[in-house]
Amino acid sequence: xxxxxxxxxxxxxxxxxxxxxxxxxxxxxxxxxxxxxxxxxxxxxxxxxxxxxxxxxxxxxxxxxxxxxxxxxxxxxxxxxxxxxxxxxxxxxxxxxxxxxxxxxxxxxxxxxxxxxxxxxxxxxxxxxxxxxxxxxxxxxxxxxxxxxxxxxxxxxxxxxxxxxxxxxxxxxxxxxxxxxxxxxxxxxxxxxxxxxxxxxxxxxxxxxxxxxxxxxxxxxxxxxxxxxxxxxxxxxxxxxxxxxxxxxxxxxxxxxxxxxxxxxxxxxxxxxxxxxxxxxxxxxxxxxxxxxxxxxxxxxxxxxxxxxxxxxxxxxxxxxxxxxxxxxxxxxxxxxxxxxxxxxxxxxxxxxxxxxxxxxxxxxxxxxxxxxxxxxxxxxxxxxxxxxxxxxxxxxxxxxxxxxxxxxxxxxxxxxxxxxxxxxxxxxxxxxxxxxxxx
Amino acid sequence: xxxxxxxxxxxxxxxxxxxxxxxxxxxxxxxxxxxxxxxxxxxxxxxxxxxxxxxxxxxxxxxxxxxxxxxxxxxxxxxxxxxxxxxxxxxx
Numbered sequence: 167x168x169x170x171x172x173x174x175x176x177x178x179x180x181x182x183x184x185x186x187x188x189x190x191x192x193x194x195x196x197x198x199x200x201x202x203x204x205x206x207x208x209x210x211x212x213x214x215x216x217x218x219x220x221x222x223x224x225x226x227x228x229x230x231x232x233x234x235x236x237x238x239x240x241x242x243x244x245x246x247x248x249x250x251x252x253x254x255x256x257x258x259x260x261x262x263x264x265x266x267x268x269x270x271x272x273x274x275x276x277x278x279x280x281x282x283x284x285x286x287x288x289x290x291x292x293x294x295x296x297x298x299x300x301x302x303x304x305x306x307x308x309x310x311x312x313x314x315x316x317x318x319x320x321x322x323x324x325x326x327x328x329x330x331x332x333x334x335x336x337x338x339x340x341x342x343x344x345x346x347x348x349x350x351x352x353x354x355x356x357x358x359x360x361x362x363x364x365x366x367x368x369x370x371x372x373x374x375x376x377x378x379x380x381x382x383x384x385x386x387x388x389x390x391x392x393x394x395x396x397x398x399x400x401x402x403x404x405x406x407x408x409x410x411x412x413x414x415x416x417x418x419x420x421x422x423x424x425x426x427x428x429x430x431x432x433x434x435x436x437x438x439x440x441x442x443x444x445x446x447x448x449x450x451x452x453x454x455x456x457x458x459x460x461x462x463x464x465x466x467x468x469x470x471x472x473x474x475x476x477x478x479x480x481x482x483x484x485x486x487x488x489x490x491x492x493x494x495x496x497x498x499x500x501x502x503x504x505x506x507x508x509x510x511x512x513x514x515x516x517x518x519x520x521x522x523x524x525x526x527x528x529x530x531x532x533x534x535x536x537x538x539x540x541x542x543x544x545x546x547x548x549x550x551x552x553x554x555x556x557x558x559x560x561x562x563x564x565x566x567x568x569x570x571x572x573x574x575x576x577x578x579x580x581x582x583x584x585x586x587x588x589x590x591x592x593x594x595x596x597x598x599x600x601x602x603x604x605x606x
Numbered sequence: 607x608x609x610x611x612x613x614x615x616x617x618x619x620x621x622x623x624x625x626x627x628x629x630x631x632x633x634x635x636x637x638x639x640x641x642x643x644x645x646x647x648x649x650x651x652x653x654x655x656x657x658x659x660x661x662x663x664x665x666x667x668x669x670x671x672x673x674x675x676x677x678x679x680x681x682x683x684x685x686x687x688x689x690x691x692x693x694x695x696x697x698x
Contacts, residue, residue, distance in 0.1 A: 299672055308671070309671045310634075334627050335621065340613065404671060411668075414663075414671075415689050416684075416688065416690070
């Protein structure tokens with residue numbers, strides 16, 4: 167084969183795939199890996215600059231308390247190095263249209279990184295000289311990052327990108343880069359590919375508690391979300407220890423408010439988020455390890471410890487000293503010293519009570535992420551009443567959707583924990599493989 | 607390695623920097639200088655730095671943690687009440 171033929175073949179390979187997986191979180195990566203191992207050519211599309219989704223940002227996982235990064239990083243690394251998997255980060259799907267041959271034509275938009283991916287070594291010299299800071303979205307705004315940055319230490323790919331909206335165009339990064347890989351001439355790219363099948367693994371959105379005004383999130387600095395606490399507990403944490411964002415104090419009376427944005431018709435999410443009881447219990451155990459003198463109170467409506475080893479994990483937290491209070495929070499108010507007064511109904515006694523804490527963690531729920539349905543042209547990807555991807559044949563074929571050749575994996579179908587997500591991703595890979603065999 | 611033409615001059619012709627970005631940059635620069643000036647005298651806790659710089663406590667926490675992340679300051683020790691850390695300038 168001549169060089170030109172080689173180039174043409176490469177080009178063909180990069181535009182024609184057996185499967186396009188949308189979303190490179192743990193579900194998408196797992197499906198892509200399984201299908202890649204079976205020999206299928208897989209395109210993995212991720213809108214963020216790193217693959218790994220939300221799991222890569224967690225501290226530890228329940229009920230084993232294994233390090234989340236230690237589980238995610240090898241999987242993510244294997245995905246990135248797999249010869250049958252092509253990954254596009256910073257890329258979103260614009261349209262998916264079925265052709266006459268039943269394959270899908272897909273239009274993608276890849277945002278510019280302003281860094282030549284193949285040349286960046288991740289040395290962070292650019293970050294060191296960048297004079298601009300802005301809130302770090304991967305630390306959930308608890309600390310800052312530079313305008314040119316590597317998303318987080320275990321990001322994959324571990325290369326820099328420039329946040330052009332917050333860049334002051336000083337050129338210091340370009341001067342400092344030892345591999346000359348900063349490229350401000352990069353533009354948004356439109357990519358056209360075809361795929362024989364699609365897996366939707368777009369995950370979930372976290373509930374934003376700013377809409378529940380009585381909890382004071384966004385106004386009271388020491389009311390944080392469970393994802394912010396997750397970051398405070400992670401090895402790559404924003405602070406040097408678990409601290410209050412208001413004044414850097416080590417908290418010693420921490421409260422958890424369960425079901426924030428779950429099982430709540432008033433915020434439009436009537437269902438249980440399945441994971442909040444257990445991740446809060448996990449965080450309570452980690453906090454009791456990190457801050458041995460701290461009192462941890464968890465205000466719950468019902469404990470849902472349904473998975474393998476979950477009830478034992480919950481009992482273990484109680485044995486360690488976690489104080490579970492069956493109570494419904496009415497209101498949180500802030501004192502001058504940053505402490506917080508929780509007014510709640512004690513469900514067991516029926517009395518309204520107040521208690522002071524110096525930090526409150528809102529155990530936020532999971533919401534559907536239905537935007538992907540808009541990209542299908544000429545046919546409709548159906549949603550269920552809660553806006554998750556509908557599974558018309560949930561018991562016999564859980565990855566099947568309302569569209570032939572389009573499958574679904576992980577929390578795009580509804581709230582679930584990590585073991586269930588992995589199983590769902592495996593099911594999606596198997597059903598996709600079966601479909602591809604029937605198609606050929 | 608082959609030296610490329612600087613691309614910053616090209617994008618400067620196409621984009622303008624927002625006034626907010628310039629203002630935020632000034633704020634960071636001013637607060638960084640103020641915090642590091644106070645820490646020259648020795649290790650201090652966030653409330654102590656806030657009192658001397660006249661910055662709010664949340665702002666002091668945010669900027670101190672940014673300086674901690676960027677390697678400008680480091681943890682010295684914990685106070686006697688085990689409540690606040692003392693931070694000091696990192697020797698470079």
